């Protein structure tokens with residue numbers, strides 16, 4: 135009899151131990167998943183030849199600019215952890231669509247084309263317009279003075295890039311040169327390979343004219359659609375978007391946003 139009750143006792147102890155570890159293990163698994171979610175590093179994708187919004191310094195892959203500083207302030211306000219990935223501008227939206235990125239922050243105009251059908255944009259954090267950049271000796275007076283024998287350059291996948299391609303298709307220019315990097319667009323202008331670059335006004339002013347005002351200038355008034363820059367998240371990620379919007383509102387309210395504008399824009 136004793137032997138039977140001992141076996142029963144051992145069996146009960148084993149079942150109890152197993153049940154306990156299963157419950158206890160579940161809670162430890164759940165807590166580790168929750169911990170992982172809390173510290174999940176969000177991937178911010180951008181194209182970093184767009185100073186002073188985002189750029190890299192010679193020989194250094196670190197992305198600097200208004201956008202990284204703004205997003206760092208938002209992340210601190212909202213308890214988020216970010217890492218930045220630099221890629222071609224026309225890869226940014228596909229990166230979010232294929233879950234290769236969580237956030238786009240790249241001076242991207244949320245009003246342009248069908249972008250808002252593919253990703254969800256947040257609140258506007260900067261406004262801009264397109265301008266025509268030409269060499270100092272150019273006789274061009276503005277975008278309407280461009281003739282059909284001329285070539286204009288801009289960055290592929292951008293509003294400027296779409297415009298030069300549209301002007302080419304409409305026969306208004308001989309060629310619309312779309313390049314991956316803004317720095318290459320400026321070089322083509324300097325080398326006389328194109329007669330103008332269509333670029334966002336704040337970028338042309340800060341990144342080029344401030345350093346090359348002796349050899350280049352803006353001509354005429356701004357043109358095209360008035361632009362509203364916004365960060366974007368994957369379609370449907372309302373929780374993250376609300377955090378980013380709240381963080382933006384908070385840094386605007388506490389003066390941090392204005393401090394960053396003063397830091398990056400003369």
Ligand code: ARG
Pocket residue numbers: 180181182183184187188223240241242243244246289291292293294334361
């Ligand atoms: N604002 C323009 C657009 O939305 C140009 C953006 C280029 N940004 C960049 N990081 N290269 O198309």
